[in-house]
Amino acid sequence: MDVMPKWADVVLVPLISLIIAALLSALLILAIGESPVAALKLMIEGTLLRSSGWGYMLYYTTNFIFTGLAVSVAFHAALFNIGGEGQAMMGGLGVALVCLFIPWPHWSFAIIGASLGAAVFGMIWAGLPAYLQAKRGSHIVITTIMFNFIAAGVLNFFLVGALKPKGSMDPATANFPASTHLPTFEDMASLMGFEKMFRAAPANVSFFLALVACVLVWFLIWRTPLGYEIRAMGKSEPAARYAGIGSVKIIMVAMMISGALSGMMAINTTQGESERLILNFTEGAGFIGIAVALMGRSHPLGVLLAALLFGFLYQGGAELALWTKIPRELIVVIQALVILFTGALSLMVRGPLERLFLSLRQRG
């Protein structure tokens, strides 16, 4: 029998984990000598009460939606894809190649091409570790971590070598042609007559791409035969064997979809914001994707909400760093606590909850 009702499992557990993480972080803030309440107030003012704050927040959220979806899809197949960083980097390479070497008439064409490039490169980068896991039994966690480092090396190689414009000292590519530049929220708001909104914020159309991705992933996982097979394999490998679902195929396909999603993050950062390929543009988003997927229970809606939360934390953290003694790394601590309590210590939250529901049921 299900001990906890479904809603408790899906909502309560992450919520309580979040609350514990928040409380511990508050303690940390106190220890530094700042007031947690004041910190929260600052964060809210800086992100939610200003349109440019939303602009920054949604920019980060876009990244986290993509990487969170990526980790989620892999989780459904019971695979842990830690390689989001590396896959995103390669996605960036794909975007750069597409934007720099193909003359696009308009950004709406460019974004399609760049999406293809990002997805394909991300797919390949995830496909290699997947192949090794499926065929040679190499543990996907370690191979994807290694591939993260190798990707950084590859990116480095291209940015100080082949793709760097002559005479430039920056390890970065040339600026992408103007026809590939994506409209930002600011641009879109101006078009609709709202001047002075989202000023200078980096959020751009790829946010909507991320939303579309959420919907597509939902349809894929819960409405298609492939999604059915992915979930079945993730839940029970012996049962999948009985049903004739090939494990090699599922591992490869799930990871490649995951890699493609991670790669797509680069549309936001590389084509949307920096408009050229730079080093270290991923800024840990691949890892935050893990926290987002765990909090969002691998469901696109949960991922969206968790990505919003982390976008808020990220931008709020930047505000805190600006105005208080609290460094940006506090967000990393919160992220770690969330992962710890939703992922590894979940029994600590689940156990008492299940006992509570059991006793309620016995009493009622």
Added chain:
Amino acid sequence: MDFLTLLQVLDSSLRLATPLLLACLAGLFSERAGIFDIGLEGKMLAAAFLSAAIAATTGSVWLGLLAGIGASLLLSAIHGLASITLRGDQIISGVAINFLAAGLTVVISQDWFGQGGRTPPLLSGGRFEPLSLPGAVPAKEISQAGPFMQLYSELFSGHSLLVYVALLMVPLTWFVLYKTRFGLRLRAVGENPAAVDTAGISVVGLRYAAVCICGILCGIAGAYMATALQAGFVKDMSAGRGFIALAALIFAKWRPWYALGACLLFGFFFAVDNRFQNILLPAWAMSGVLLALGCGLFAYVRNKTLLDRIVLGGLGLGLAIVATLITLSNLSAGLDSMIKIPVVFIQSLPYVLTVVVLAGFVGKAIPPRSGGVAYVKEK
């Protein structure tokens, strides 16, 4: 390259290999007992920070060392709680610990010292100074000494205490693991905890012991980085060493002496990378090697499934294309012109090697059988 330079590179390799070696042995104890530890990186970082912080504040490097070990043990305790008692996912726990360390070290150090996430530079009492072995020749006179004296003075002497400790840890680990009762039981619990349980030994106790040892060794590794290799803590200073140690562990097939070899090899790559920015190879050699690898892959997949042919064949094709590009772009300058091996290639070599080992192309790397799986007593 002359003999002295070689010695200096080897000397540097040893110093750079030391944190790797300690972390690798830490991971060895943990994984041999069946607990996957992805969190070596975080533990080293935490230890580096706390040891530097305490050493800077108290002026005593020994207190710093103890503090560093303490920090690492704390994180180990969390990992142990999550993996053993709560039977949670060990990978997720490790990942969380890495982030926790990365975040906390900066937040606390910023609050404590206000220097943007670093600790103040350590003065002489707060560092492990290089030790000169008796009879060694000081650095100034070394170029005049004979080869054996050079070997002795450069390579063997002049390291800080922790380097010698790390080297000693290898035979010690070997002895504990293979020659003591504890080691036998530890290895058994990583392979078949049911066998250990039915023999009346506590699986939980053994695993916590392993996690403890892991914490201590990681603590020493971190302390070394901050108080010997460098002089103070800097944000993210572990720089992926924890993962490289993991890679070395797999490369070494979970054995102590091979671990020494693997870590020295990786240390060598780092030393070379530091010292030589320009390694040159003739063009024909470069493209030749790549072409040979590519053809090797093609030949390998001749009779394999479609998937194998696409993936490995694609890889081979990629290598062949790179080889062709190199050849073409050097035709005018002559095929024996020297090209520089990209620096990133040397830097990525440890990671690529690990993947090759994991893929089973260099013999099978079989981890402890019950690694990563929480033990549940059968009724």
Added chain:
Amino acid sequence: MVFQHFKLVENFTVLENIVLGAESGAFLAPSLRKARAELAELAAEYELNVDPDAVIEEIGVGMQQRVEILKALYRRANILILDEPTGVLTPTEADQLFRILGRLREEGKTIILITHKLREIMDITDTVSVMRRGEMTATVKTSQTSPENLAELMVGRKVLLRVDKAPAQPKQHVLEITDLNVVDDAGVTRLTDVSLSLRAGEILGIAGVAGNGQSELLEVLGGYQSATGSVKVNGAALDLTGADSDGQSRRANGIAHVPEDRQREGLIMDFTAWENAVFGYHRDPAHQSNRFFMDNAAIKAATAAKMQRFDVRPPNPNLTAQNFSGGNQQKIVLAREIERNPDLLLIGQPTRGVDIGAIEFIHQQIVALRDQGKAILLVSVELDEILSLSDRVAVMFDGQIMGERDPAKTNEKELGLLMAGVTGEASS
């Protein structure tokens, strides 16, 4: 205790395994020395020869079992419990084991042998206790009993759930198995030269104690165990080599499979009833609303109807499989497989863990399917089920078909003997 599944550390040596947990002191060297000396003594005394430095995963299963016995003896055990020890041994190895056990008995050790093989019991035991359904039903001296007597005690007199059925009207051959051989990953032979045939409109019951090859037979036919030999369904030969994903092609060949372990294989416990209702058939275009998507609404409606037809309680397609009782879970699987209208239905342990009311229903469904002209291969450890449902019975023991009988003309005693490996001729 010598478990059926050995508790040995595979990459340790024999000596290390014996010493584990019984070391003398913190350092290994003295423990190993002592063990080595004692091992030599034990070997001399009981003929338990093993190479102390051999690595466990490289020695044969017979040797591994010896190591388990030595472990017990090293710890000065006076009572030895062996659980199905000969399941993994060749006849010669089994004889050697019994010689050793005999010598241990002479030394005053007490040995408890858990086995279903009557030959062994008659050959070496002094007393026999029969256990059935968790209870000790009889204890007799071996000298005062016989294989037939034991078979009767094992199988028991039970009220047979007689199913009303018309005589079978078998038609064309649906399944032809010739010389099927299966060797598992550990190198142990699971099926030896199995040959069977099955016709449409017929129920062939496979009787036998669990672990004698029936599971492997079902897995081969179900498409996830590779084998050598020949299997033809409706004249078309099946590919027996793929062990990864042949389940789909089996279904395409008109084979449906109700597996023995419904919770591990037949259902995904975390999936809802409607998701489980298409498990294995999720790619069928009939369940798609268009090229890309499955028609979840239609599947749910169809499942609700199925649940009514098969009396699954509660008839709620949205509950996860965990929430149903064993009998209702089985009905969900059965409904799914039967309603595919297969030419050949494989059923393993259809009423294991199923309550009495559901058992009757399930039996009726099976007979109804037969009467529609389908071929049914029924595997069960419950003899009364086999006898009441089957049109023909084949008995499996040790991976071989011991014989075929007509259920109307045989009885439990005869089948029980075959199940325990006793043929009419002198045993080999």
